[in-house]
Amino acid sequence: MTVDWGNVFAGRVAGMGASEIRELLKLLERPEIISFAGGIPDPDFFPTAAIARAYEKIFQSNSGAGGALQYTISEGFTPLREWICAYMGRRGIQAGLDEVLVTSGSQQALEFVGKLLIGPGEKILVTRPTYLGALQAFSPYEPQYLSVPGDAEGPDLAAVEAALEQKPKFFYLVPDFQNPNGTTISLARREALLDLCAKHGVPIVEDAAYTELRYEGEAIPSIVALDAARNGGKITNVLFCGSFSKTMVPALRVGWINGPAEVINRLVLMKQAGDLHTSTINQIVLHDVVSQNFDSHIRRLRAAYKERRDAMLTALDDFAPAGVTWTKPEGGMFVWIELPEGTDGVELLARAIKDANVAFVPGSAFHADRSGKNTLRLSFSNNNPERIREGIRRLCGLLQTVAA
Template identity: 75%
Template sequence: MTLEWEKLFAGRVSGMSASEIRELLKLIDRPEIISFAGGIPDADHFPSAAIARAYEKVFQSNTGAGGALQYTISEGYTPLRDWLCGYMDRKGVKIAPDEVLITSGSQQALDFLGKLLIGPGDLVAVTKPTYLGALQAFSPYEPTYVSIAMDEEGPVLADLEAALARKPKFLYLVPDFQNPNGTTVSPARREAIVDLCTKAGVPVIEDAAYAELRYEGDFLPSLAAIDAARNGGVPSQVIHCGSFSKTMVPALRVGWVSGPKDVIQRLVLMKQAADLHTSTINQIVLHDVVSEIFDSHVKRLRTVYKERRDTMLAALEEFMPAGVTWTKPQGGMFVWIELPEGLCGTELLARAIKESNVAFVPGAAFFPDRSGRNTIRLSFSATKPERIREGIRRLADLLVRVSA
């Protein structure tokens, strides 16, 4: 007898879906494809030499190697958590080591927070559009999404107030150079968001994956910093998620989540059940590297990615036909394109790959209700400037043909 596995799966499995982005990453290995799909850093600018030295340092000592290859505490490598406390303190947020948990990338933090806070049918407030990975992390816990429109300053406050009146379990937000649309929440809007959520008793999950990648303008206070400033320097309303994947390297899979102690203690229990702890040696190596070169390396990345952003924006201005609009991000990795009504990003992608050897992500993937069919996301971080210009020219030519 053959088991009918579909009948044995838990109901929450229906909330799982494949990531359009992960599937599109397979195209990167095809040299003829100019890919604007994956929001990934450029491997040519990884701090490989510093990482190699850090690993070598570990193995120069038998004692050090033994500890690095051993189990460690679920909370994370203590010196790395201490470093993060100092990092957050410079951002205006005072946390103790027991208020930060090291996770296997910030994606694991989102999964844990979904498990911690969402029950079947619970409301979760997100922007439209929002980060696809967050939807993938939250959806298996069977929430009902309430979506908040965005303008050039961030979430529209009237929409946010209406959403908060329905008492969602939390608001999820990427305030800096949002994935996917590149929008940065304005200072006034940040203050209003914290005000409204505090009054409504609704926590905020702040995803700060791109916050260090600013190319122009002033760095803005995080939502956690605004929350902390109203609470003696300690956040009470905002759970802050960070990652080293965009600033250092993705493969070490080291991220973190900080927040009120009660939250972190529960997340530690989830970490123990999920994977015991993030790789000990990777945490040790990363701590060595960020202690030595974090600021200088991030400064270099800003220069590289700024050139690519500028190249993409200039090419869009030069080549795109009338009726196509796009965002002009101050940082991050993404430009958001709105196509003329009636065009479908998914259908355009099929033709772009087949006819133009260009890849991107259809925008509908970033909406819980799969709306936004006439939008697409372009990433500029992993593509050299000359290929960015050529890729945009090809895409614009295709749009002219499609619209004819």
């Protein structure tokens, strides 16, 4: 008898369906296509020379190389955790070593949040739209999603309060230049969200993947910093997910999660059970690079990506037909387009690839309730300004056929 695999899968596997979009995006390898789909950084902006030197240094001594290639502790490379504590400290958070876990990218931090907090059928609170990768990380733990709408300042407070009455396990937020729609939560709204969540005893999970990439305006304190300010400098009601994928490079797969020690203790056990630890040598290399180059590298990135954001916004101003609206993000990698009601973004993508050699991600993918069919996410991070302009020109040509 052969195993009937479909029959031995656990119930949670039902929450892990392949998406139609994933299939469409496989077509993007054709070089004639200008893709605004992936939210990926441009390798031209990687700190490659610094990374190469960091590897070289490791292999200059035998014992250094031996340690870098050996197992390490699940908590993460101690000097890297110390650097993270100092980084958080500059933002007003007194983080101890036992309040930081190094993860394999912040995607793994989200996966751990889901595993730690979501029981089957329990409610969790997200924004509409929200980060697709977070939905993918959470869904196998079988939550019931509560989605709250928002405006340019952030989530709608009345909707949040109503949702909190339903006792969700946590509220997941990307406060800065949100993936997918580029919006940033205002300071007043952050304080109000902290108030409401504290009132209901509901933790906030803050995803800060894009926070460093601000191109204009004043930085707004992270929610975790506002939480710490209320609690003597200590993280109390927030789990903070940090990433080096957008600020440094994605391929090392290094991120972190910061939270109260009683939570991090559990997550360390989860890390040990899940993959033992994040690559030793990658943590050492990343620590070397951020110790020397973090601030100067971020300045370079901001200048480079600002030019691309500006190119996309200008091209939209120049080419977009009436009836199409879009966000003006102060940072990050994404512009969010809203089309007339009744437009289907998935159908539009198929036509964009076939007829216009341009691609994006349909916005419905970022909605836990599968709404948002008339929205699109465009990333400006991985094309130069000329290609961005040409791509927007092509896209807007197609949009003429759906607008008003």
